[in-house]
Amino acid sequence: MTDRRNKINRDRINLPIGLFDSGMGGLTVLKAINACLPAEDVIYLGDTARLPYGTKGKETIVRYTLQAVGKLVDMGVKMLVIACNTATSAALPVLRERFAPLPVLGVVEPGAMAAARASRNGVIVVIATEATISSGVYQEAITRIRPDARVIGRACTLFVPLAEEGWMKGPVVEGAAKRYLKDIFNPVVTAPRPDTLLLGCTHFPLLLPALRHVTGNSASIVDSAATTAYCAHDELVPLGMARAGRTGTCRFLTTDNRDRFARTGSLFLGRPLKTTDVELVDL
């Protein structure tokens, strides 16, 4: 059995990692994977035609995610990483069942782990899309790791279009951060002040300076990008499926508007992307 598994893994080692996101925010996870697993090829698929997922109902999110991820599986991948918090929250169990034995990694567990480790007083704020917050998955995942934690979830819907518009600092984004979070970080009643802010959406790391404005300097701000990349590493290595001694390649697939993907994607990836680097696919 072990021999057969090793044979399968040897056959699959050269396949790329499939990375799915509803849009371009997941490129922050790609950047972390490139840093942590530089030898791996990655295919990134952003379902930009149907973004945002964060304001949609659960059934729609599951249906769209299955279609998009199915496309990556058809292309041949050795592992799936669901970089979208909303898709992870709604669809991870369904994806694991549908595509078994393919390893499927989400961003929620890694993010919860990072927050649980970072907090000293156990008061943790999670900010994410409406769908992610109302699903309660972060709240559950953190208290599973750290039962004493007090987790406050807050939907920050506008942060997604703000980041996509490239408005990462200035009065508009600072005003939005204040409107969403001021009552939590500057409570009127005597309540323990949160010491950790978990960014439960891959778009939010772009808004760090504005968020820091509201949290103050003493709070930890953590996101799931780096931890997700470590988890991918920790899953591939014991399976004998991690590559080494080469520089991996990246393919970028989008379901709409290659120009916009290249333009906004560059912000998230932290390096320039050209329209000709991006392929259009139909789901």
Next chain:
Amino acid sequence: MTDRRNKINRDRINLPIGLFDSGMGGLTVLKAINACLPAEDVIYLGDTARLPYGTKGKETIVRYTLQAVGKLVDMGVKMLVIACNTATSAALPVLRERFAPLPVLGVVEPGAMAAARASRNGVIVVIATEATISSGVYQEAITRIRPDARVIGRACTLFVPLAEEGWMKGPVVEGAAKRYLKDIFNPVVTAPRPDTLLLGCTHFPLLLPALRHVTGNSASIVDSAATTAYCAHDELVPLGMARAGRTGTCRFLTTDNRDRFARTGSLFLGRPLKTTDVELVDL
């Protein structure tokens, strides 16, 4: 021929008007139609699962619009009103061809007409989504009606999610309006100041106070909702297809998340909508 046409029109008079929008912004047009044609039944379809259309590429917008409008046509309607500026800009000629002889009305011509009439000095600013502005349809439509006009188009992407979040006043939306429009309404170089602002997106009437902050009190702010309703009236009456002497009904169809449709829809419609008023449809 006229007899046959009259017979067809008599058969069709009792059918509803089909009103399509990518989301809930078109409810401002529904409100205007209810006021102008109170006896008509209306079926409103908002493709909320796939909104926003305004950041998508033209081909995707046309494909989605054809699917959604096809649904209304299958249900039986006597006229189609495309309340979404983005869908009108991208798909109106295709819709007219596909569904002829059904009258198909968009919001661009009525909006252009309203702006051309309102402006004294002929300097008109159109604000809309990225897709609408880059299509250039408003710029063309206005100069067709008024060849001396100088039309300045500006994409204001964030106004859509701001209106949907219900953030209609306060520092965030005022800051956004300033960032998008200040250079136009307070030009550094000596340029004629625009005297008219055309709201080329059905979401934008909700942001009126914040926009007024940037334009000043002397500029006219016009939108296409009322003019579109008048155009629908002017098209139905000569065809003998306008109803009278009754109070029409409204059906609300959405492709996703009935709760959110009812909650946000109430803002646009200006009267409360309950979740049970909204039907879920699949496209």
